Structures are given as C-alpha cells and as structure tokens.
Amino acid sequence: MEEERITRLAELPNHVPFMPKMRYVNDSAHHGLAMSADDTKLCVAGTMDDYAAIVDRETFEYTLLEDIGEKAYWAVxxxxxxxxxxxxxxxxxxxxxxxxxxxxxxxxxVGNHPQRVREGMLKADWISLY
Incomplete structure (x- = not known):
C-alpha cells in the first residue's frame, strides 16, 4: 500500500518579483531552512529578499524580521x-x-561574508591557554 503524500506550500513575501530566477543566489530565493526542537516552527533565510522568517508549521502564519541584515545566507x-x-x-x-x-x-x-553557521564548543581551559 502506497503512503499518501500531502504537499503544502507556505507563501512568503517575494520582494523581487520581476527578477529572473536564474539570477537568484544559489538558484533559490530562500537559501536556508531550520526547524525548532519541538517541530512546530520553521526558520527561513530569505536570501533574495533580505529577511528572516519564523513560520508556524501548522498555520503557515509567519513573523518577518526585516531590516536587521543584508543577504540572509543560512539558517540553522x-x-x-x-x-x-x-x-x-x-x-x-x-x-x-x-x-x-x-x-x-x-x-x-562575525567577520567577512559568513555563510553556513555551525555551533561548536570549546573547553574553558583551552581558552585560558591564549
């Protein structure tokens, strides 16, 4: 028996509606996507639109964070x-x-042109060496 797949699409703002998609950075308007630990929210890096968005996975209601940075590159x-x-x-x-x-x-x-973000840890005694 085949599993039924449901496709849903959240419509987020497009601030560059007339730009050809071939000119999008990395061929995508939204280049990064992350999910909260409880699986209820998505975080979207709106690369071409210069925003971040927090999206409710059930309702698709969203909060836009605009004018806080330029060229959202990655979300994690x-x-x-x-x-x-x-x-x-x-x-x-x-x-x-x-x-x-x-x-x-x-x-x-963080310095010149941050891209993918990775969280790490250092032991406190390692830092004291420098």
Missing part, C-alpha cells in the same frame, strides 16, 4: 532548538532569533 537551529541562527553575508553578522517569540535576541559581528 542552535543546540537547544529554541533559537535559529541566521547568517547575514552582506552585513557580516549572525542573528539569534527565538522561535517562540519570533524576535531577534542577539546579533553577533
């Missing part, structure tokens, strides 16, 4: 799954966005 959840990390390749920053509130809780300057 932090270790807790409570926050989304969005890299802004145009402004050399990473935003920490809380899934529950849909608000930016921190912005970090």
């Amino acid at each position: 959840s932090d270790r807790s799954g409570e926050n989304c990390l969005i890299s802004w390749s145009g402004t050399d920053q990473v935003s920490v966005i809380n899934y529950a509130t849909g608000q930016e809780v921190k912005r970090i300057d």
Whole structure:
C-alpha cells in the first residue's frame, strides 16, 4: 500500500518579483531552512529578499524580521532548538532569533561574508591557554 503524500506550500513575501530566477543566489530565493526542537516552527533565510522568517508549521502564519541584515545566507537551529541562527553575508553578522517569540535576541559581528553557521564548543581551559 502506497503512503499518501500531502504537499503544502507556505507563501512568503517575494520582494523581487520581476527578477529572473536564474539570477537568484544559489538558484533559490530562500537559501536556508531550520526547524525548532519541538517541530512546530520553521526558520527561513530569505536570501533574495533580505529577511528572516519564523513560520508556524501548522498555520503557515509567519513573523518577518526585516531590516536587521543584508543577504540572509543560512539558517540553522542552535543546540537547544529554541533559537535559529541566521547568517547575514552582506552585513557580516549572525542573528539569534527565538522561535517562540519570533524576535531577534542577539546579533553577533562575525567577520567577512559568513555563510553556513555551525555551533561548536570549546573547553574553558583551552581558552585560558591564549
């Protein structure tokens, strides 16, 4: 017996409706997608539209975060799954966005053209060596 597949599409704002898709960065308007730990929210990096969005998976209602960076490049959840990390390749920053509130809780300057974000850990005694 074949499993029935249901396709759903969330319509997010398109701020560049007349740009040919072949001119999109990496051939995609939204280049990064992450999910909260409880699987209820998506975090979208709107690469061509210069926004981040937190989207409710059930209703597709969304919160847009605009004018906080340029060229959203990637989205990933932090270790807790409570926050989304969005890299802004145009402004050399990473935003920490809380899934529950849909608000930016921190912005970090990270250097030239951040792309994919990976969270890591260092032992405190390693840092004290330098």
